[in-house]
Each structure stands twice: as structure tokens, then as C-alpha cells.
Amino acid sequence: MTMTGMFKLRVWVAAATLSAACPPAISTAFAQAEPTGPPVVGIIAARKEPITQTEQFIGRIEAKQRVDIVARVTAFIEKRLFVEGADVEEGTLLYLLEQGPFQAAVAAQKAQIAQVEAQLGNARLTTQRARILLGGPAGQQSTYDAALANERALEAQLQAAQAQLDTAQINLGYTEIRAPIAGQIGRTSLTIGNVVGPSSGVLTTIISQDPMFVTFPVPVREAINLRARYGPTGGFGAVLIRAQLPDGRFYDHTGKLDFVNNTIATNTDTILLRGVLPNPPIFAQTRTSATIRELTDGEFVTVFLEGVEPVEVVAIPRLAVLADQRGSYVYVIGPGNKAEERRIQLGQSSTTLAAVTSGLTVGEQVIAEGLQRVRAGETVSPRPADATLQKMMRNSAVNEDRAGIAGPTAPAGSAGGSPSSRR
Numbered sequence: 001m002t003m004t005g006m007f008k009l010r011v012w013v014a015a016a017t018l019s020a021a022c023p024p025a026i027s028t029a030f031a032q033a034e035p036t037g038p039p040v041v042g043i044i045a046a047r048k049e050p051i052t053q054t055e056q057f058i059g060r061i062e063a064k065q066r067v068d069i070v071a072r073v074t075a076f077i078e079k080r081l082f083v084e085g086a087d088v089e090e091g092t093l094l095y096l097l098e099q100g101p102f103q104a105a106v107a108a109q110k111a112q113i114a115q116v117e118a119q120l121g122n123a124r125l126t127t128q129r130a131r132i133l134l135g136g137p138a139g140q141q142s143t144y145d146a147a148l149a150n151e152r153a154l155e156a157q158l159q160a161a162q163a164q165l166d167t168a169q170i171n172l173g174y175t176e177i178r179a180p181i182a183g184q185i186g187r188t189s190l191t192i193g194n195v196v197g198p199s200s201g202v203l204t205t206i207i208s209q210d211p212m213f214v215t216f217p218v219p220v221r222e223a224i225n226l227r228a229r230y231g232p233t234g235g236f237g238a239v240l241i242r243a244q245l246p247d248g249r250f251y252d253h254t255g256k257l258d259f260v261n262n263t264i265a266t267n268t269d270t271i272l273l274r275g276v277l278p279n280p281p282i283f284a285q286t287r288t289s290a291t292i293r294e295l296t297d298g299e300f301v302t303v304f305l306e307g308v309e310p311v312e313v314v315a316i317p318r319l320a321v322l323a324d325q326r327g328s329y330v331y332v333i334g335p336g337n338k339a340e341e342r343r344i345q346l347g348q349s350s351t352t353l354a355a356v357t358s359g360l361t362v363g364e365q366v367i368a369e370g371l372q373r374v375r376a377g378e379t380v381s382p383r384p385a386d387a388t389l390q391k392m393m394r395n396s397a398v399n400e401d402r403a404g405i406a407g408p409t410a411p412a413g414s415a416g417g418s419p420s421s422r423r
Helices: 003-021 100-133 141-174 220-233 387-403
Strands: 040-045 047-051 054-063 066-069 075-080 093-097 176-178 183-185 204-207 212-219 239-244 256-265 270-277 281-283 300-307 311-317 322-324 327-333 339-343 353-358 365-369 381-384
Touching (some): 040 387, 100 141, 141 176, 212 220, 212 300, 220 270, 220 300, 311 365
Parallel strands (some): 040 381
Antiparallel strands (some): 040 365, 047 311, 054 300, 066 204, 075 093, 093 176, 183 204, 212 270, 239 300, 256 270, 311 353, 327 339, 327 365
């Protein structure tokens, strides 16, 4: 290829790149160079816009209740009466253990009680006779005292026998292992015919399903900021929780913050927060399958803490924000239509709207189009920004609020197709 051909190819590639960088809905007049005079730029006024404040953390789903099922007595497993993975109600019979030896123990204790009761009845009659004789010449105090002591001893034996019967009945009850809570049951670790006991370990686990907890660590500095921001406006009631699932989808239901831990993890300098999320069934349980729910115990999610009430901030289009090593900045129109570089601090922003916490005031004219040819201190020819951009500016806050959260906050200067750095 000749040198002339290579030069033409480079010019064509540069023109194509510039064309791709400009948003298609924005007029190309701002991206093209004027033959003479200062460059034409599109400007838009910084204005107050309502933005929902959101913080993002990594969290984990946890069951509100979790119970490990263990055997309380040693016996053979005779029956397993649940379907692994199914939902069970509180009190549902899960395992039936061998009951014969325990029923025999109950019968033996009942017989023991009957024997002691008979002896006690005779002792009471003996004591009564000794008390009557004590008033006559044939009565002896020692005989009465011995009869009374024997009666009281038999009363104590009856109480002990009754306690042993209670123990035997409790052990018999332990042969029926029931669900202490409602929830989803896991797999069984031992099958029918095995001997189980207190040392056999966990037979199965039941996990409650609705609602679920979501726990997430928050850096102490961020926790202090959250407390200062939401404490005066309602505390836990001033924020709601949204969860982003591992596949990137946002969970359909929102939750509430309900707990802040009372200690800080010294190894990470974080404090644990907890919220509650509903977890209704997606598909109902059938005879052959378990109830399907969206949230699962132990699942990692991205947690978004969102203010219930939007706050008003100074807002500009995200594509007007540039960035370099020193941070974020914009160009504003100064005296004599000169472009002034203005350093700004960004707050909670979306993909289309940048919230400015410092560096700009309401009404200042910000250059949002034609940034490719702007240099600080040079004169420009300002014109109102394209109508599409004006409409996007008006609707972005409303759309973001309806959607809840558009996604993770983009880094400064990376959204809207604008260059992230001019230097």
C-alpha cells in the first residue's frame, strides 16, 4: 500500500472512531470542527434533581431458624416418614425409632408405683392404729414414731417411682422424632435399620424458609455515615434493602433493616448489619418435588441499602463528567464564554445522572457536548444542548426511581460514552 493510501486509511479510521464516540441521538454539529471561530459546544444548566441514595455491600442469605435433628435415645430406626428436600410443618413426625424396650420400661415403672402405693396404704393404716393406741396404756411413743417414719419413707419412694415413670415416658416420646419448626428438611444421614443415639450426630437439618435474613458487613466509617444520614429521619425505617442475585437479576421483593451488631470485627474493622427479606414460593410443592423459592440459605447476594425518601442534589449529565489522576472535573462557561475547568466531588450517581456534592452550584452552565475540542481558558461558542439530552436529563431521575436501582455506580467519567480522561 502506498503512503497516500495509508494516510487516507488512517483519516478514515479516525473519522469512524469519532463518529462512534458521539451518542447517536445527539447532533453531530458539536462533534465537527468549525472552519473558523471558537468551537461550538452544547451546554446544560446544573439543576436540583431528586436522587435515591444507595450504598452497595456484599451479603449472605441466612435462615431465620435452623435446627439440627439428633436422636435423644439409643434405638434402631424403624421408619423415616418424610421426603428429603420437602417442606415440613412444626410437629411433623420425621423418624420412628424402636419403641418396645421403652414401652416395657414404662410398664415396669407403673408396676413399681402400684407396689409402693400398696405399701404406703398399709403404712398409713399402721400409723393410724399407733396414734390411737398412743392414748391408752398399751401405746408406745416409739411404735408410733416408727410407723410415721415408715409412712413418710414410702411417700418419698412413691415420688421417686413417679419421677422414674416420667423419665420412662419421656424416653418413649423420644422414639418419635418430630419437627420442632416449620421449614425445608434436608437429606437424611442414616437410613432405616441403623442404630442411632445422642452420639450419632445430626440426622437431618430443617431450615426455615420465609422470611430469610440477609447479613452483610459494613466498614465502620460507612456505618457512621449511614447512622448520621438515616438516624434523624427514622433509623431502620428510613432505609429499605434490595438484593441482587448471583445471576445479576434484582430480587422482586424489598426488605427492611432490623439489626446492627453490638461489636466491631477487629480483624476487618467492620460491623455486621442484618435485614429481613420475604421468600415466598415460586412453584408450589407437589408429591414429587419440593417447594421452589428464590432465596437459599448461605447464598451470596449484593445488598443495596436504599433511602426510602429521595434527596435533592445538584445534578448534571453523567457524560459531562471527565476524570484524570486528580479526580473528577467538568467544564463550565465563564466570563467571555471562556471554558473553565471545575473540580467537583461526586455523590451517589446513576449511569445517566451525576450527583455533585461540591464544586458546582445550581444554574451554572456545564459543557455537555463537544468536549473533544474544549481546552481550559479557550473561548467557546455555547449553545443549548441537544433536545434528546435535555429530555434525558429531565427523565433520568424519574426512571431511576421507578427502576429502584439501575445497577452498580459507574466510576467517574466512564458513563455516557464521554472520554474518561483528557490528559
